[in-house]
Amino acid sequence: MFKPHVTVACVVHAQGKFLVVEETINGKALWNQPAGHLEENETLVQAATRELWEETGIHAVPQHFIRLHQWIAPDRTPFLRFLFAIELSETCATEPHDDDIDRCLWLTADEILNAPNLRSPLVAESIRCWHSTGRLPLDVIGEFNWPFTEGVNGGGA
Numbered sequence: 001m002f003k004p005h006v007t008v009a010c011v012v013h014a015q016g017k018f019l020v021v022e023e024t025i026n027g028k029a030l031w032n033q034p035a036g037h038l039e040e041n042e043t044l045v046q047a048a049t050r051e052l053w054e055e056t057g058i059h060a061v062p063q064h065f066i067r068l069h070q071w072i073a074p075d076r077t078p079f080l081r082f083l084f085a086i087e088l089s090e091t092c093a094t095e096p097h098d099d100d101i102d103r104c105l106w107l108t109a110d111e112i113l114n115a116p117n118l119r120s121p122l123v124a125e126s127i128r129c130w131h132s133t134g135r136l137p138l139d140v141i142g143e144f145n146w147p148f149t150e151g152v153n154g155g156g157a
Helices: 044-056 109-113 121-132
Strands: 005-014 017-025 028-032 035-037 064-072 078-087 103-107
Touching: 005 044, 005 121, 017 044, 017 109, 017 121, 035 044, 044 078, 064 121, 078 121, 103 109, 109 121
Parallel strands: 005 078
Antiparallel strands: 005 017, 005 035, 017 028, 017 103, 064 078
């Protein structure tokens, strides 16, 4: 059975800049959006919120869904990557809580699109999607009969 990795990522934008996280992989400093894997017992939005906090120290909930990417990494690992948008009123200080993150940077779209050190081509593609794709409401990926959501067993209309 085909079992792709399910990941979430956030395009965080404020005052014309985008937030990237920098991590060292195989001795190279690489840039990515705040991103990570979906964990057991959490919704996609909860996963995105958690990953954002772990990698940047920012407490924010995604406001919109941008796109789902089905992708096969160069090592042949299959992924389903759910991309969310977060718009902040201003750039803010960051404090990564994930030891794998070296630092966070607020950069322009051009700096990201022309960077030679992106973790994957999805980093640049995410910026392009933020600019060209309409933002969708979060309920397009809503959970159904989710046992960890309030009211799931309470009946209702």
